[in-house]
Amino acid sequence: MSEVVLSVGNLTVGYGDIRAVKGISFEVQAGEIFTLIGANGAGKTSTLRALSGMLRYGGTVCLNGRDLRGLAAEEIVTAGLAHVPEGRRVFGPLTVLENLKLGAWIRRSQRAAVAADLERMFTFFPRLHERRDQLAGTLSGGEQQMLAVARALMSQARLLVLDEPSMGLAPKLVKEIYAVLREINREGVTLLLVEQNANLALRLADRAAVLETGVITLAGESAALLQDARVREAYLGA
Amino acid sequence: MVGAFACLLLVSLVPLPFIVALLAVMVITAVLGALIERVAYRPLRQAPRVSAIITALGCGLVIQNTTLSLSPYARPMPRLFESRTFEFAGVTLNSLQLFIIGVSGVLMLGLDFVIRKTDWGIALRATASDRATVPLMGVPVNRVISLTFAVGGALAGAAGVLYSQAYPVVGAAMGALIGWKAFVAAVIGGIGSIRGAVLGGYILGVVEVTTVVVLPSTWRDLIAYSLLLVILIFKPNGLLGSAAQQKV
Numbered sequence: 001m002s003e004v005v006l007s008v009g010n011l012t013v014g015y016g017d018i019r020a021v022k023g024i025s026f027e028v029q030a031g032e033i034f035t036l037i038g039a040n041g042a043g044k045t046s047t048l049r050a051l052s053g054m055l056r057y058g059g060t061v062c063l064n065g066r067d068l069r070g071l072a073a074e075e076i077v078t079a080g081l082a083h084v085p086e087g088r089r090v091f092g093p094l095t096v097l098e099n100l101k102l103g104a105w106i107r108r109s110q111r112a113a114v115a116a117d118l119e120r121m122f123t124f125f126p127r128l129h130e131r132r133d134q135l136a137g138t139l140s141g142g143e144q145q146m147l148a149v150a151r152a153l154m155s156q157a158r159l160l161v162l163d164e165p166s167m168g169l170a171p172k173l174v175k176e177i178y179a180v181l182r183e184i185n186r187e188g189v190t191l192l193l194v195e196q197n198a199n200l201a202l203r204l205a206d207r208a209a210v211l212e213t214g215v216i217t218l219a220g221e222s223a224a225l226l227q228d229a230r231v232r233e234a235y236l237g238a
Numbered sequence: 239m240v241g242a243f244a245c246l247l248l249v250s251l252v253p254l255p256f257i258v259a260l261l262a263v264m265v266i267t268a269v270l271g272a273l274i275e276r277v278a279y280r281p282l283r284q285a286p287r288v289s290a291i292i293t294a295l296g297c298g299l300v301i302q303n304t305t306l307s308l309s310p311y312a313r314p315m316p317r318l319f320e321s322r323t324f325e326f327a328g329v330t331l332n333s334l335q336l337f338i339i340g341v342s343g344v345l346m347l348g349l350d351f352v353i354r355k356t357d358w359g360i361a362l363r364a365t366a367s368d369r370a371t372v373p374l375m376g377v378p379v380n381r382v383i384s385l386t387f388a389v390g391g392a393l394a395g396a397a398g399v400l401y402s403q404a405y406p407v408v409g410a411a412m413g414a415l416i417g418w419k420a421f422v423a424a425v426i427g428g429i430g431s432i433r434g435a436v437l438g439g440y441i442l443g444v445v446e447v448t449t450v451v452v453l454p455s456t457w458r459d460l461i462a463y464s465l466l467l468v469i470l471i472f473k474p475n476g477l478l479g480s481a482a483q484q485k486v
């Protein structure tokens with residue numbers, strides 16, 4: 001049996017009267033890539049924002065066996081969950097380097113280790129190295145997405161949660177980012193990936209769940225879901 | 239004003255050396271700054287931006303009127319600094335003026351360094367640009383904002399002490415005019431830019447003094463505020479402000 005990193009039980013999220021997530025449960029195993037796919041408005045972002053402490057929720061979220069209820073968002077980073085938010089949200093008036101340093105905030109006293117990690121990010125994303133002193137707001141969309149991923153990795157969290165990293169990117173850039181995600185995962189970081197692009201996500205992930213209007217309708221090995229008639233019809237356009 | 243009064247109170251209780259009094263006042267006003275944030279700003283964090291401006295004006299009124307009820311009359315400020323006058327290259331200076339320029343210079347350079355280079359400075363600028371995303375970095379936003387208000391309070395306290403040595407009368411209303419001038423200086427320089435505010439301050443000071451020398455002194459505010467309008471017409475973001483910059 002492999003070890004469970006993240007365990008989500010009967011999660012509900014609402015905005016006033018709107019119920020965005022209606023009691024979903026899933027588990028993410030150590031070292032795997034788990035993807036949550038679903039159409040616009042399915043509740044993917046709401047789920048991730050609940051996990052990282054940005055939204056109130058019902059149900060339970062446990063990270064490495066520890067109940068996250070009541071922890072502030074910044075404490076959840078220290079607990080080992082880093083979140084690459086929807087739409088990148090890099091800090092535009094800060095340089096690339098400053099964005100990365102901020103990502104390492106919780107380890108800022110370990111200067112040597114942070115410096116080594118900066119170099120590691122620059123080998124993952126050589127473009128960020130060329131632009132290290134450029135303001136993040138002036139980067140292209142793809143470069144901003146790379147920065148958002150690298151910034152989250154700087155926390156050295158063992159679980160990386162990504163909200164649609166392929167959104168709005170050219171296929172070549174998507175490939176580049178996905179290649180890095182695979183590499184990061186090989187180095188032992190567990191990934192929880194949210195995507196609308198089911199084809200892409202299912203090819204990368206080990207296991208997957210399909211979210212439809214706040215409910216998980218299908219779950220299993222991604223290879224199996226790729227073959228599933230319902231998934232093929234609804235999400236792969238086949 | 240609070241800085242000047244705190245200084246007056248301190249030195250009338252215990253005869254402190256000037257530097258010690260200055261530091262003590264900065265600590266007091268830092269605590270007051272953080273306290274004001276906690277009580278008056280934090281509950282309005284999610285409210286529209288104009289609420290922050292209204293709460294700022296409200297805090298000013300409360301502090302000013304509290305002081306007024308405790309000390310209705312202006313009081314003389316004792317000289318804490320042995321000042322010598324001397325002439326240098328045809329300019330008459332005294333050592334107090336040099337000291338004020340020196341201390342404010344050190345504080346400005348220090349602030350500039352903290353904001354540009356330190357982790358807290360980076361966190362502060364990130365918070366100003368996207369407060370909602372900062373917690374995802376593990377940064378405690380509330381502590382960053384408290385610290386910002388504390389630093390602001392400390393600097394304002396230092397300004398009050400220095401001002402009350404240069405113009406040694408302290409009264410409840412003394413801060414209002416300085417506050418407006420600081421605001422004008424910040425707008426001239428570009429809201430959100432610290433170097434801009436410093437530049438704006440010096441420009442405003444030079445313009446005011448020059449006006450008084452060459453024109454009737456009653457023209458001073460007319461000229462200063464006209465300058466503000468002209469700058470806003472040609473550079474709406476101020477001299478060093480950039481269009482995209484935001485403020486906390």
Ligand SMILES: Nc1ncnc2c1ncn2[C@@H]1O[C@H](COP(=O)(O)OP(=O)(O)OP(=O)(O)O)[C@@H](O)[C@H]1O
Nearest residue numbers: 015018020038039040041042043044045046047196
């Ligand atoms: N701040 C909010 N206030 C009110 N309703 C919201 C809010 N945020 C999301 N919702 C609603 O919750 C539901 C789920 O939204 P969510 O953003 O989680 O979907 P999503 O799966 O991430 O969609 P997308 O793929 O478009 O990003 C939607 O119906 C949306 O309208």
Ligand SMILES: [Mg+2]
Nearest residue numbers: 044045046086
């Ligand atoms: Mg979304």
